[in-house]
Amino acid sequence: MPVPRPAPRHRPAALALAVCLLLLAACTSQKPEPLTRKPRTIEPVAGCGARSWTDPARLGENRAPARCAKGAPAPRRLKRPRHLTLATSTLTAEYVAPLQLAIKKGEFAKEGLDVELKVLPTPDALPLLAKGKLDALWAAPEAAVINGIHGGFGIRWVAGNFSPAPSSRSGLWIRLRDGERPDTVRPAGRSVGTLIGKGSVISYPLEKVLAEHGAAMETMDFQQLGSSDVLTALTSGGVEAAWLLDPVWRQVRGDKRYAFLGGQPVGEPLGGALFGPNLLSADVDAGVALLRAYIRTINTWFAGDYKRDRGFVAELAALLGQDAKTLAAVPSLRMDWEIRKGTAGRLQRAYRDAGVTDGAILPERRLVDRRLYAEAVGHRP
């Protein structure tokens, strides 16, 4: 009987190599497509007149956000239905309400779009957006986005989302020391609790607010905390200041131990829709249709102080999974699809000062594309 042959010695090595190659195949990249686009015809849109576009250079709380008539711009169903995947880091935030409502009311469907929302943090969504595995990201031009574009990602900020109501007190709150007054407080050197890190768009208003009070980002000691811990840390003395979001700031409003130093600039949206190569160049029709439905939703349901209608608030609360009383307790957001001129630069300067982005400040055209919402409302540049 012959001696049995021993197992081949190189089998484990070959297996390891095969596993490596499989892993590599799984990670294989797709280079982002160049963002080329054929010239598009922009036609006037019924219901969207002069008020449907505001000069991007205009800032400030006196600027009324652009609006069309209720129900405008009218849907223009695509010849071929499209399935679009949108990522957002939350489904419960109020600024996502227009998206949620557009799905519920069938505004996307009227355009021939089947929109699917996925909850995904921005850093995780960015590569997928750049590779075309996601069509859009409902977020903000955070430092991660700037770093991604610096790295060559074909991503643009194509629509705004909201700015706070002038009466909102979402922003930087400080615990007053003995003898301090709100108008003379100097926050330099104090600890700040924040839910959001230095790479968030909040860096820009935070830097602005601190500068107004004689402080700078580098003079502060930042503590990044969970959503429920920010207020606890401020009230328990764990931190001396905190960036409080809606509706948390209501807990300290009226308390003389705390002072509101400032918040997000009124009339200047800092977030909104980010498109990747799919909607920026491969299928611009779908990109315009998506924004048309979004803008129509704002004009129809979010044009003014939408929280005056308690029935609508209840509907929104159910949609967002929030408590209706909590939702009604803070002022309506100013929903705004436009992007202000210079916001991208101001954000980038704040990131640079915070040391969270590398490289030179990108020109606005590398980050912002207003042409899609301009086409949706029929505005010719």
Place this chain on the structure above:
Amino acid sequence: MSAVEERRAATGRLVRRPGPAESRPRAAHRRRRALELTLAVAVPVVLVLLWQLAADRQWIDPRIYPAPSTILADGKERALDGELWPDVRATLQRVAAGYGIGTGAGFLLGLLMGALPLVRAALEPTMDALYVVPKLALLPVFLNMFGLGEGPQIALVAVTVFFFVWISTMAAVLAVPEGHRDAGRVFGAGPWQMFRHVLLPASLPAMLVGARIAAGVAVLVIVASESIAASDGLGHLIFDSRALFRNDVMFVGIVCVAVLGVVFSELVRLAGRLLTPWAPRDRGRGRT
């Protein structure tokens, strides 16, 4: 390397001839060690080279998976600029403090519960219940208890390490053969002598195995904890870089954590060898 077995067809008997391991044991051992060392070095080197090649040839997206050379260059730059060391130091201090407290407490309670049945009866159900609680879920509790400083991080590491050491120590004490205790009693050993000369030497090797496992887990836990509630440390560096889409920096942090884990685990192993020279070694001359 082992003996060659052959079945003789004619007789049906199994014939066992000496293999190289039996006939030339020293040379066979040297060859074996050389092969093991080569494999230990070659496998990671080949993987890193493959990774570098994949990044260079764009088989993988180097913006998402930076090449090893990029990570190395970035790590070197951060180290030379002094940006890396505060994070390394912060993590090391938290791990060392938490590990020391957790190991000490786990060892003491393990010995007590292993040696005293009444203490075991009183505490074991409670400890078992606490053991299964995910330790990271305790972070908010520790934040409330200790505030925003180093306390919550150290407490989290200590609690995590404690359970590994406690269980292994208690099990080791319980596993000390009754014959060893009998021998101690025959020689008239008092409680301290019984502990010093019987229970401690018998349980220390197993306790150190638990301590080694805990060393790795301590690094895991601190990285997770720093990602949630810390403004420095390697965990903060990794997750902050991830949030900022600075993947090269993120990988520098990951490599640092891996190195820290290996070094820490090896230090505990070395301490174990020095403390328990009588215990069988878990690495070294392999069986041929």
